[in-house]
Amino acid sequence: xxxxxxxxxxxxxxxxxxxxxxxxxxxxxxxxxxxxxxxxxxxxxxxxxxxxxxxxxxxxxxxxxxxxxxxxxxxxxxxxxxxxxxxxxxxxxxxxxxxxxxxxxxxxxxxxxxxxxxxxxxxxxxxxxxxxxxxxxxxxxxxxxxxxxxxxxxxxxxxxxxxxxxxxxxxxxxxxxxx
Numbered sequence: 001x002x003x004x005x006x007x008x009x010x011x012x013x014x015x016x017x018x019x020x021x022x023x024x025x026x027x028x029x030x031x032x033x034x035x036x037x038x039x040x041x042x043x044x045x046x047x048x049x050x051x052x053x054x055x056x057x058x059x060x061x062x063x064x065x066x067x068x069x070x071x072x073x074x075x076x077x078x079x080x081x082x083x084x085x086x087x088x089x090x091x092x093x094x095x096x097x098x099x100x101x102x103x104x105x106x107x108x109x110x111x112x113x114x115x116x117x118x119x120x121x122x123x124x125x126x127x128x129x130x131x132x133x134x135x136x137x138x139x140x141x142x143x144x145x146x147x148x149x150x151x152x153x154x155x156x157x158x159x160x161x162x163x164x165x166x167x168x169x170x171x172x173x174x175x176x177x178x179x
Contacts, residue, residue, distance in 0.1 A: 003028050008048040011040060017048065087131035090120045092143065110143060117147055121154070121174070130176050133162045138170040147172055 003009065007020040009030060018032040027039040094101040094109045097116055101109065117134055124132050136143040151159045151174060162171035 003042060003045065003047075009045045010048055012044055012046060086129060087133070088120070088124060088129055089133045089135065090117070091135045092117060092147075093135065093137055110146060113143055114146055114150065118150060121150075121157075125176060130178075132174040132176070133167065133171050134174065135162075135167060135171045138168060144172060 003020050003023055005020055005023065008017070009020055009028075010017045011030075016030075016032055016038070018030040018038075020028055021031045021037065022029040024039070026041065028042055028045055029037055029039050030045070031037050092113045094104070094113060097112055098104065104112070113136070120134075121132065134147055136147060148159060151157050151172075156177045158175045158177065159172050160175075161169070162173040
């Protein structure tokens with residue numbers, strides 16, 4: 001945009017208005033309404049009439065679009081982070097829970113796994129998590145059946161087999177409904 005001496009201008013991202021006093025090769029000198037002389041790049045300025053009409057120079061439009069794009073990316077990252085926080089994955093394989101699994105009986109192992117599942121479910125409900133995947137392994141289905149019996153005690157919980165493509169037959173997906 002070509003400014004000329006005497007143009008009334010406003011600075012795009014500041015609450016500054018003034019009159020152009022000189023036009024240099026890469027800068028425009030503005031006498032502000034407060035009486036100070038300041039230098040600006042031409043793309044930082046708009047004619048006062050343009051400011052009221054809502055039109056902006058192309059460079060300003062580009063800067064605004066970049067800022068809006070950055071904000072959209074930031075919002076998207078926040079959305080993804082919130083989605084990550086809204087679900088968790090719990091591995092209930094006994095090897096993941098205790099150091100010496102071979103020293104335990106089957107009943108002890110099952111008890112530890114059930115306690116861990118209840119602990120994590122209660123914790124998730126407190127944190128507002130909406131989805132949990134419990135990885136229990138395929139095996140004979142004893143732990144799976146015990147977990148589902150536990151889940152049936154909760155009014156705001158539904159469950160199903162977790163996605164086969166990711167977990168095979170060895171996981172249950174739990175959905176925590178809003179009460």
